[in-house]
Amino acid sequence: MAGELESLEKLLEKHIPPDELREVWRLLYGKEIRPLDLPSCASQAASKAGFDLQGYGFEAAQEQTRRPRIVRVGLIQNKIQLPTTDPVTEQISALHRRIAEIVEVAAMCGVNIVCFQEAWSMPFAFCTREKLPWTEFAESAEDGMTTKFCQELAKKHNMVIVSPILERDSVHGDTIWNTAVIISNTGAVMGKSRKNHIPRVGDFNESTYYMEGNTGHRVFQTAFGRIAVNICYGRHHPLNWFMYSMNGAEIIFNPSATIGELSESLWPIEARNAAIANHCFTCSINRVGTEHFENEFTSGDGKKAHRDFGHFYGSSYVSAPDGSRSPGLSRVRDGLLVAEMDLNLCRQTSDKWNFKMTGRYEMYADELTKATQPDFKPNIVRE
Amino acid sequence: MAGELESLEKLLEKHIPPDELREVWRLLYGKEIRPLDLPSCASQAASKAGFDLQGYGFEAAQEQTRRPRIVRVGLIQNKIQLPTTDPVTEQISALHRRIAEIVEVAAMCGVNIVCFQEAWSMPFAFCTREKLPWTEFAESAEDGMTTKFCQELAKKHNMVIVSPILERDSVHGDTIWNTAVIISNTGAVMGKSRKNHIPRVGDFNESTYYMEGNTGHRVFQTAFGRIAVNICYGRHHPLNWFMYSMNGAEIIFNPSATIGELSESLWPIEARNAAIANHCFTCSINRVGTEHFENEFTSGDGKKAHRDFGHFYGSSYVSAPDGSRSPGLSRVRDGLLVAEMDLNLCRQTSDKWNFKMTGRYEMYADELTKATQPDFKPNIVRE
Numbered sequence: 122m123a124g125e126l127e128s129l130e131k132l133l134e135k136h137i138p139p140d141e142l143r144e145v146w147r148l149l150y151g152k153e154i155r156p157l158d159l160p161s162c163a164s165q166a167a168s169k170a171g172f173d174l175q176g177y178g179f180e181a182a183q184e185q186t187r188r189p190r191i192v193r194v195g196l197i198q199n200k201i202q203l204p205t206t207d208p209v210t211e212q213i214s215a216l217h218r219r220i221a222e223i224v225e226v227a228a229m230c231g232v233n234i235v236c237f238q239e240a241w242s243m244p245f246a247f248c249t250r251e252k253l254p255w256t257e258f259a260e261s262a263e264d265g266m267t268t269k270f271c272q273e274l275a276k277k278h279n280m281v282i283v284s285p286i287l288e289r290d291s292v293h294g295d296t297i298w299n300t301a302v303i304i305s306n307t308g309a310v311m312g313k314s315r316k317n318h319i320p321r322v323g324d325f326n327e328s329t330y331y332m333e334g335n336t337g338h339r340v341f342q343t344a345f346g347r348i349a350v351n352i353c354y355g356r357h358h359p360l361n362w363f364m365y366s367m368n369g370a371e372i373i374f375n376p377s378a379t380i381g382e383l384s385e386s387l388w389p390i391e392a393r394n395a396a397i398a399n400h401c402f403t404c405s406i407n408r409v410g411t412e413h414f415e416n417e418f419t420s421g422d423g424k425k426a427h428r429d430f431g432h433f434y435g436s437s438y439v440s441a442p443d444g445s446r447s448p449g450l451s452r453v454r455d456g457l458l459v460a461e462m463d464l465n466l467c468r469q470t471s472d473k474w475n476f477k478m479t480g481r482y483e484m485y486a487d488e489l490t491k492a493t494q495p496d497f498k499p500n501i502v503r504e
Numbered sequence: 505m506a507g508e509l510e511s512l513e514k515l516l517e518k519h520i521p522p523d524e525l526r527e528v529w530r531l532l533y534g535k536e537i538r539p540l541d542l543p544s545c546a547s548q549a550a551s552k553a554g555f556d557l558q559g560y561g562f563e564a565a566q567e568q569t570r571r572p573r574i575v576r577v578g579l580i581q582n583k584i585q586l587p588t589t590d591p592v593t594e595q596i597s598a599l600h601r602r603i604a605e606i607v608e609v610a611a612m613c614g615v616n617i618v619c620f621q622e623a624w625s626m627p628f629a630f631c632t633r634e635k636l637p638w639t640e641f642a643e644s645a646e647d648g649m650t651t652k653f654c655q656e657l658a659k660k661h662n663m664v665i666v667s668p669i670l671e672r673d674s675v676h677g678d679t680i681w682n683t684a685v686i687i688s689n690t691g692a693v694m695g696k697s698r699k700n701h702i703p704r705v706g707d708f709n710e711s712t713y714y715m716e717g718n719t720g721h722r723v724f725q726t727a728f729g730r731i732a733v734n735i736c737y738g739r740h741h742p743l744n745w746f747m748y749s750m751n752g753a754e755i756i757f758n759p760s761a762t763i764g765e766l767s768e769s770l771w772p773i774e775a776r777n778a779a780i781a782n783h784c785f786t787c788s789i790n791r792v793g794t795e796h797f798e799n800e801f802t803s804g805d806g807k808k809a810h811r812d813f814g815h816f817y818g819s820s821y822v823s824a825p826d827g828s829r830s831p832g833l834s835r836v837r838d839g840l841l842v843a844e845m846d847l848n849l850c851r852q853t854s855d856k857w858n859f860k861m862t863g864r865y866e867m868y869a870d871e872l873t874k875a876t877q878p879d880f881k882p883n884i885v886r887e
Contacts, residue, residue, distance in 0.1 A: 129531045136519045148512045149532075151769030305887050312885045318862050333864060338871065342886045357859055359742035359781050360868045367875045368882040386534030386827040387780055394777035397770055398742050444769045476740055479701050481716060482876045485743045488721065489869040492750045499751040502695045503725045504688050 125432060130448040151445035154179055157461055163229040170222050172199075173456035176230060177439070177447040179402070181466035190464040192345045194372060194402075195232035196437045197223050199455040200410035205244045209257045213242050217270050223457050228278040230459045233306070233345040236283035236406060239353045239376040240299065242267045243287060244412045248324035248430045251416065256330070259289035262302045262313045276308035281343045283350055285376040287331075288313070297331045301350040301376065303341045311341050316352035317361055323383060323420045324430050325354070338364035346371050346464050353377040356391045356405075359398065366399035367477075371464045373401055378408040380431035388436060389446075396440035400471040402462055409435035409455060442470035508815060513831040534828035537562055540844055546612040553605050555582075556839035559613060560822070560830040562785070564849035573847040575728045577755060577785075578615035579820045580606050582838040583793035588627045592640045596625050600653050606840050611661040613842045616689070616728040619666035619789055622736045622759040623682065625650045626670060627795045631707035631813045634799070639713070642672035645685045645696045659691035664726045666733055668759040670713075671696070680714045684733040684759065686724045694724050699735035700744055706766060706803045707813050708737070721747035729754050729847050736760040739774045739788075742781065749782035750860075754847045756784055761791040763814035771819060772829075779823035783854040785845055792818035792838060825853035 126132060137145055146153065157176030167174035181189065202215035220237060227235050239245075243258035260267050271284045281304065288300035299316035315334025319327050338361070340349045349370035355361040356375045365373050375392050379385075392405040410433055417426035436449035439460040450456035471477060491497055509515060520528055529536065540559030550557035564572065585598035603620060610618050622628075626641035643650050654667045664687065671683035682699035698717025702710050721744070723732045732753035738744040739758050748756050758775050775788040793816055800809040819832035822843040833839035854860060874880055 126527055126531075129528065132520075132524060132528060133516075136521070136524070137515075138519070141515060141519070144509055145512065145515060148509075148768060148772075303885075307887065309887055311887050318864065320858075320862070322857055333862075337867075338883060340882065340884050342884050347884065354862075357781060357857065358863060359746065359777075360863070360865075360872075363742065364868065364871050364875070367871075369884055384827075385531060389531075390773055390777050390780060390827070394742075394773050397773060398740060444767075444773070474705055474740065475703075479703070479716075479737070480741060480743070481701065482743075482872055484720075485747065486869060486872040486876055488747050488750075489743075489865055489872060492747070493865045493869055499723065500721060501723050501725050501730065501752055502686075504690065504692055504694055 125453050128436070128449060128452055150448070152443055154445055154447060157459060159230050159459065163226050166226045166229065167457065171455065172223060173451040173454050174226065175448065175450060175456070176459035176461070178461040179441045179445065179463065179466060181463035181469055184465060187465055190346065192234065192462055192464060193230065193232045194404060194439070194460045194462065195227040195230070195235035196404050196406045196439065196458040196460070197227070197235060197237050197456070198406055198409045198435045198437045198450055199223065199238065201244045201412055205246065205412060205414055209254050212244070213258065213266065216242050217267070221274065223455070224274055224278065224280070227457055227459065228280065232280060232459055234281040234283070234343065234348065234372070236374040236376055236404060237285060238406050238408045239285045239378045240287050241285055245378045245408060245430065246414065247327045247330050249414050249416065249418050250326065250329050256297060259287040259297050261291065262286070262288045262300050263310055268302050268304070268310060271302065271304050272308045272310070275304045275306055279306045281306050281345060281348070283348070283374050283376070285350070285352060298334060299327070299331050299352055301352060303348070303350070306344055311343070312339065314339050314350040316355060318355045318358050320354040323422050338368050340365060340368040340370045348372045348374065350374045350376065353379070356395070359395065362395035362399055366401050371401055371467050372404060374404045374406065376406045378433060381434045382431055385434055389438070393440040393444070393446050396442055397444050398476060400442045400467050400474065400476060402442065402467070403440045404460070405440070406437045407435055408433035409451070409453065442467050508836050511819070511832055511835055533831070535826055537828055537830060540842060542613050542842065546609050549609045549612065550840065554838065555606060556834040556837050557609065558831065558833060558839070559842035559844070561844040562824045562828065562846065562849060564846035564852055567848060570848055573729065575617065575845055575847060576613065576615045577787060577822070577843045577845065578610040578613070578618035579787050579789045579822065579841040579843070580618060580620050580839070581789055581792045581818045581820045581833055582606065582621065584627045584795055588629065588795060588797055592637050595627070596641065596649065599625050600650070604657065606838070607657055607661065607663070610840055610842065611663065615663060615842055617664040617666070617726065617731065617755070619757040619759055619787060620668060621789050621791045622668045622761045623670050624668055628761045628791060628813065629797065630710045630713050632797050632799065632801050633709065633712050639680060642670040642680050644674065645669070645671045645683050646693055651685050651687070651693060654685065654687045655691045655693070658687045658689055662689045664689050664728060664731070666731070666757050666759070668733070668735060681717060682710070682714050682735060684735060686731070686733070689727055694726070695722065697722050697733040699738060701738045701741050703737040706805055721751050723748060723751040723753045731755045731757065733757045733759065736762070739778070742778070745778035745782055749784050754784055754850050755787060757787045757789065759789045761816060764817045765814055768817055772821070776823040776827070776829055779825055780827050781859060783825045783850050783857065783859060785825065785850070786823045787843070788823070789820045790818055791816035792834070792836065825850050
């Protein structure tokens with residue numbers, strides 16, 4: 122991507138002297154986090170396979186009655202591998218191969234839970250508004266080829282896998298959903314979590330393809346901690362994060378596909394705010410690169426029809442409940458971010474800040490119920 | 505404040521070349537905003553009176569059926585003026601004089617609505633847990649000396665004033681509240697808005713002094729736009745911002761008092777997220793400086809007893825619904841931030857992103873009601 126910056130972090134590090142840089146990071150990214158000492162075989166493999174590898178550790182205080190609950194999480198961002206005009210199954214297989222390669226490195230780094238980007242087994246073709254061949258990328262969440270592929274990976278590496286795909290639900294009249302499949306480290310499908318909020322914004326007119334999810338705010342009790350998945354546009358909805366947290370999520374993944382012009386200044390804010398507001402970890406994953414399509418389409422933004430969506434800016438990152446965050450992965454390259462977290466930090470932060478205790482949810486349940494009524498009267502004071 | 509940085513913005517501007525700085529601001533602060541051309545008499549007065557003066561303009565697209573709705577908002581941050589051991593009424597009067605001086609400059613800059621910091625007519629003495637003399641700073645919201653002072657200012661300058669004070673409510677058994685008084689540009693008291701969420705965090709053990717507010721989520725229809733006030737700790741609660749927005753607020757003020765060690769990395773995130781999530785402007789105002797008290801007190805953080813709270817880091821700023829934000833005021837000096845905003849940007853952003861339309865509030869009202877029940881069962885999936 123000529124002209125695209127590799128990352129904000131690299132730019133700041135290039136220009137700011139180390140003593141002042143420390144204060145910049147404190148103000149921008151919160152409490153200092155520890156770079157992980159990843160095995161050299163992993164760094165070499167990442168370098169050879171041409172992807173960005175970074176690792177950071179988030180620590181918690183020692184407790185007397187609970188042992189530290191250390192988990193290593195992996196976030197993967199990647200480009201599509203073949204042109205969007207290639208046969209569907211070849212495109213899928215090429216993505217499987219790329220992900221297998223990156224997950225191999227995640228395993229070297231001791232990752233326990235890995236999450237891929239939104240609709241990872243396909244190009245993000247929803248901008249086209251065309252149905253074929255794109256709906257052919259939809260697969261059964263329970264036994265599609267992508268789920269089977271993930272089950273093998275999960276077993277091989279003893280790793281929980283969060284696999285966001287386009288789901289074909291043949292049990293309910295061939296409905297299509299935007300769904301994350303959660304696969305246990307044993308290889309079993311634990312269940313699925315569907316995208317709750319669907320955008321109708323510019324090129325993201327996804328309601329052409331699927332509707333609002335009906336799986337609510339499930340949390341999955343994995344061997345390594347309680348996780349939930351808030352897919353893409355759901356990150357703009359604070360109540361969506363909140364309900365996953367109320368159901369007990371300690372880590373909420375946000376697999377996404379979003380582009381620079383539209384959302385890049387929102388990207389560092391929303392998931393990090395959710396980590397703070399809900400006393401949990403959030404993992405933000407964005408696609409990377411530019412995807413080209415055969416036929417022109419319009420974005421509804423008054424500009425000319427075009428054949429690409431814009432630049433997916435990557436920049437995947439992890440936020441902690443104490444407001445600290447990791448640097449972002451590359452804005453232009455594939456990447457694997459490894460985050461080691463002590464999940465005890467969630468309850469420790471909750472005990473410090475007490476947002477759930479001071480939340481007054483009875484009042485809000487009542488006000489929200491009233492606000493959804495057609496005859497709702499806003500509370501406006503006039504002189 | 506020896507050793508305290510003046511501002512993040514100045515540090516970045518010192519080191520980063522202009523062409524790269526543009527991209528840094530885009531990534532950190534969103535769409536470029538316009539520095540306001542403030543009158544030179546205002547700059548001179550600010551310089552003479554020793555406070556930071558900055559001005560920025562947020563623009564909206566032209567519409568055919570609505571005219572631009574331009575409003576100028578002023579955010580004021582200030583230190584206390586006298587030692588906390590001085591007589592109560594002298595401390596109050598000195599603060600009145602300082603604010604009158606800064607509001608005079610706001611008037612030169614054409615400000616229509618001004619908001620002061622939380623409990624602006626007193627030191628933030630709640631850390632002491634002592635009652636006298638601090639409760640003597642509490643005044644009637646309707647006709648206390650501070651409200652009368654603000655009414656005169658409002659009439660003189662044709663300015664709406666948001667005046668957050670410690671309120672003595674003699675009608676209800678001498679109850680004390682943390683309250684913002686909203687004074688119309690005509691000088692009339694429009695009403696009051698009480699702090700909805702009360703912290704019990706370290707030195708912020710404010711529930712010793714006042715309880716959760718009972719004025720709900722009122723919005724005030726002023727001559728210059730619909731405003732609401734989310735006081736301090738309420739900014740950690742996304743539902744609090746949300747209900748002000750559902751009641752129609754276009755600008756939500758967040759008068760605060762918060763210190764570096766505790767919250768500085770959260771400060772740029774929460775109010776900005778609220779502006780994005782609710783399609784409105786948010787105005788974040790923080791106290792500045794360090795306040796010393798006569799008797800030692802403990803923070804409940806395992807450290808030694810101390811006589812000051814820590815450093816209030818100022819850094820007041822404005823966030824727009826499109827995710828852009830202004831630079832912050834000084835971390836160490838008094839300041840006035842003038843923001844010109846076209847309120848049409850709120851509905852334009854809502855029409856673009858549709859968060860209220862896609863919010864699924866019926867579902868959340870139902871889930872939230874269930875979550876508040878003592879026998880609530882979290883939705884947890886096990887293998």
